[in-house]
Amino acid sequence: MSSPRVLEVQRSHWLGACWRESIRATFPSADLWNVSSPDIMPASTDKRPDTEHRMKREIPFGLFLAFAAFGRNPALEEYISFVFNLRRTSVQVTKIVAIRPYLRALCEGRELSEHLRIYRSAEYDLAECDGRGEFLTVFFGS
Numbered sequence: 231m232s233s234p235r236v237l238e239v240q241r242s243h244w245l246g247a248c249w250r251e252s253i254r255a256t257f258p259s260a261d262l263w264n265v266s267s268p269d270i271m272p273a274s275t276d277k278r279p280d281t282e283h284r285m286k287r288e289i290p291f292g293l294f295l296a297f298a299a300f301g302r303n304p305a306l307e308e309y310i311s312f313v314f315n316l317r318r319t320s321v322q323v324t325k326i327v328a329i330r331p332y333l334r335a336l337c338e339g340r341e342l343s344e345h346l347r348i349y350r351s352a353e354y355d356l357a358e359c360d361g362r363g364e365f366l367t368v369f370f371g372s
Contacts, residue, residue, distance in 0.1 A: 288313040289346070292326030293336075300333045309333065319357040321365060325349040 295311035308329045315322040325348070332344040351368050355361035 284315055288315060288324045296328040320353045320355050322353045323351040323368060
């Protein structure tokens with residue numbers, strides 16, 4: 231049994247680029263695409279809660295996860311990623327669905343004829359008992 235890998239990413243050393251078939255990430259001492267564990271979760275913090283600014287954060291993170299899945303298995307029809315938006319004690323889940331032609335066109339620099347599908351849950355206040363219960367129902371299913 232192998233021990234878990236720790237990947238430390240510093241903002242100044244991160245470079246992401248879209249190449250012909252997939253997005254590759256270049257890190258100083260780690261090859262993201264050859265990591266045996268799929269448990270990669272990018273994170274970001276921001277104090278501006280407005281919806282437009284939130285979209286500017288969640289879509290790149292959702293696309294990063296979709297491209298990671300696309301790089302592992304380019305034969306799937308759609309790629310689904312989830313982004314958790316945290317603001318103080320509130321959480322909102324965003325589901326982003328990208329289909330294969332969309333990701334391929336984006337990688338090849340072609341005009342996009344498809345669209346991302348974006349679904350957002352309500353905001354749940356985890357400090358409130360009802361909010362925790364509703365969030366757990368959404369997170370784990372009913």
